[in-house]
Amino acid sequence: MRIVVGAMGPGRVALVDPSVSLEPFETVTMQEFPAVVRALESRHPRWVWADTRRWYPRLLAEGVRVDRCHDLVLAAALIDHSTTTASARDGGAHPRPAWLPAGPAEAGQAGAVVPVASAAHAALFDLGDFDGETQAPEAAVTDRPRDVRSVPIDAVLAEHARQLALVTASERPGALRLLVAAESAGALIGAELHAAGLPWHRGVHERVLEGELGPKPSPGRKPARMEEFAAEVRALLGAPAVNLDSQVDLLKALRRAGIQVESTSRWELREHEHPAIEPLVAYKKLARLFSANAWSWLDEWVVDGRFRPDYVPGGTATGRWATSGGGALQLPKNVRSAVVADPGWSLVVADAAQLEPRVLAGLARDEAMAEAGRGRDFYGGIVGAGVVETRDQAKVAILGAMYGATTGESGRLVPRLARAYPSAMALVDRAAADGERGASVTTLLGRSSPPPGVEWRAAQSRASQPEATAADERRARSGARDWGRFTRNFVVQGTAAEWALCWMAGLRSRLMAIAGDAAVPEQLAHRSGPVFERIPHLVYYLHDEIIVHTPRERADEVAAAVADAANEAGRLLYGAFPVEFPLDLAIVESYALADA
Known part of the structure; x- marks a missing residue:
């Protein structure tokens, strides 16, 4: 009906x-x-x-x-x-x-x-x-x-x-x-x-902030620990007035100190040896915490023990979700300890291990690649098959294959994957070739990539004209490669998003069938709303990871439902093809303990 x-x-x-x-x-x-x-x-x-x-x-x-x-x-x-x-x-x-x-x-x-x-x-x-x-x-x-x-x-x-x-x-x-x-x-x-809402303990969060940043600063001031690192960086750079929050000013100060960098990213900074690098990286890490998840964030987003972000399902071209506020998809690990179950309840935390490589194996019907992840760590399986020597190499090679790496360690290792898993590599190579010529690619279930924009097409058109310059041709080739990398990853990331939707939808149905009969303390009643105050319910989603808040006596049953829903999602998308989607599962009282 x-x-x-x-x-x-x-x-x-x-x-x-x-x-x-x-x-x-x-x-x-x-x-x-x-x-x-x-x-x-x-x-x-x-x-x-x-x-x-x-x-x-x-x-x-x-x-x-x-x-x-x-x-x-x-x-x-x-x-x-x-x-x-x-x-x-x-x-x-x-x-x-x-x-x-x-x-x-x-x-x-x-x-x-x-x-x-x-x-x-x-x-x-x-x-x-x-x-x-x-x-x-x-x-x-x-x-x-x-x-x-x-x-x-x-x-x-x-x-x-x-x-x-x-x-x-x-x-x-x-x-x-x-x-x-x-x-x-x-x-x-x-x-x-x-x-x-996601259960959130304000006191725990505040203790994390004080431990990382120092006492809550006065309005308009930076926390004490940030000021200490800033003073150290300025002294070591010989730039007493540099504004560390200005990329332009900071780049000038770094170069004057002999550190020739093109950006202030932590990855590039760590490639250089200078006594100012470590305190600068520490300052940037604390600045991120202070701007994104400090006291003002708590005041705005955590109400009555719940963090309620505004999720936007289907908010990106690949089908991955977005948020319109709260930064739920970018919660740093150091504040996850504040995600604490209510008294008498537990958190069932699950994430799909190496989801995208498994999705690629199923998409391509590559039996050898699926075998690498059967009953074990996917990257370890690639090592065990003799494709590469170490797990780190396997991870770098897979990421290079899905994102189109052609240089460095990834570029060196990707040809080995092509020999070992020709069907999988042929699929992403075809997707990249389609993107390079401006065509759309489509996921397993039918989501298609957006076409490149007007400027991209204009650049390709200019390069094809008789009067095109060498610069025009370089821009067109570069643009084509960039769009090819996007479409190469689109088919995998988009299909992974489809698997995750099927996983959550199946789990949602199972959870509603698990009745929670735990008594709810009066002070906690309705924190999760009238629909969810007594039953296990989803409280968090991040691409390949979910959290269920459940009455403690139902936690084992919920964990089994989470695993069953993952298996069913695999069957929905791939039928009898033998690709597995194992989960890292934990029943904990705090999100931070899930990785312990």
């Missing part, structure tokens, strides 16, 4: 079951909407709405959780730019409505194999209701509204029907259905992560 949600005049919400009628079966106010959703959820519908980030938070605040949805904004970003729907779109029979906002494929301009069909697709995501076309009325919206909740129900119905028609007409409808379902599930998860 699908229930399409849209506006029916100011402040009113219309609900339509398009399998029965295109007329609303119910019209309610925004205040009444959560209660109606709660009642209808027992029928296990797929909610179809413009944007989960606009509709779902209100429901969660009222204690209403939905099982599945179709997010039209996220789905359009996939469907309207996938190479698998190109022929269906070329005729102009399915024009994109003006109210849809730009997605990463439009705003982010700076040879995949077909997944094995599996009955598990339908079991996890109930994909059957994506089949066929739905009759649609004429869209009534031409201007993009500021709030997609105001999109009229007729326009929402029309967009839903347009998307179903394009998916059905695509070259790989099964894969694209799975991708749209997984992306929509990710939208629900992103809203739930914000609603539940």
Whole structure:
């Protein structure tokens, strides 16, 4: 069952079951909407709405959780730019409505194999209701509204029907259905992560800050430890007035001291021997902590023992998530000790070991590469196969293969990988060649890379003209190689993001089936919101890593569910192909202990 949600005049919400009628079966106010959703959820519908980030938070605040949805904004970003729907779109029979906002494929301009069909697709995501076309009325919206909740129900119905028609007409409808379902599930998860929040102990965080930076400084002042390192650097450089926070000033001071650097990055600084390097690197590390995660960050982002970042599912061209505030995807290790489970609860922390190389092995159906990671550390398996001598060499070689390294240690080792794993290397080489000629590449399930921008194409065009200079040709070659490196990595990183979405979606379903019966202390009640106060729930996601907050007595059961969901995600994407996705799993009271 699908229930399409849209506006029916100011402040009113219309609900339509398009399998029965295109007329609303119910019209309610925004205040009444959560209660109606709660009642209808027992029928296990797929909610179809413009944007989960606009509709779902209100429901969660009222204690209403939905099982599945179709997010039209996220789905359009996939469907309207996938190479698998190109022929269906070329005729102009399915024009994109003006109210849809730009997605990463439009705003982010700076040879995949077909997944094995599996009955598990339908079991996890109930994909059957994506089949066929739905009759649609004429869209009534031409201007993009500021709030997609105001999109009229007729326009929402029309967009839903347009998307179903394009998916059905695509070259790989099964894969694209799975991708749209997984992306929509990710939208629900992103809203739930914000609603539940990541448990955060302010006192622990403050002790970390005092240990690293010294006492909290007065407004406008730097912490004492930073000032100490700054004074030492200035003395050693013989530059008593240099502003260490100004890259221009610092570069001048370094060069005057005989340190010939092109940037102030820690990696380049450490290539030089000078007594000022160590205190300067220490200063930069503390400056990063002070600017990104110090006392002002705590005041803004940690409320009532929870850190609630604003996740943006599908926020990058590859499908990786982004955040619109809080820096959740860049939490430094020295503040992770502040992520502490509530009394009586535990954290189940899991990350997928060497995810991207395993994804590449499955994408290319490279059995030798898959064997390297079977039942063991992937890089150790490459060493064991005699491809390289050390684990560090294996890691450097794999990164070089996925990012297009041609020089240095990576460039030296990549040819060994090509001999050992020809199918995998041929896949990324083809993706790079496609990018170099300006073509889009596509992930396993159907997400396609954005085309290069106008300046890139202009540079390629200039280089092909009879009057082109040597400089024009160099710029064009350099631009082509850069874009080829992007597309080379896109197919791997994008497919890894698809695996992670399937992992989390499967885990989300499992967690809701694990009832938590732990008593919740009164002072902790509702910190995670009314939906999650007694059940295990996801509280953090970082590309290939997740954290579940669970009643302590359910921790082992949750850990097993996390591992089962990872195995299922592998089967969804690769069927019977024998690529494994092992996890590093830990049940801890503090995030910092997960790596212990």
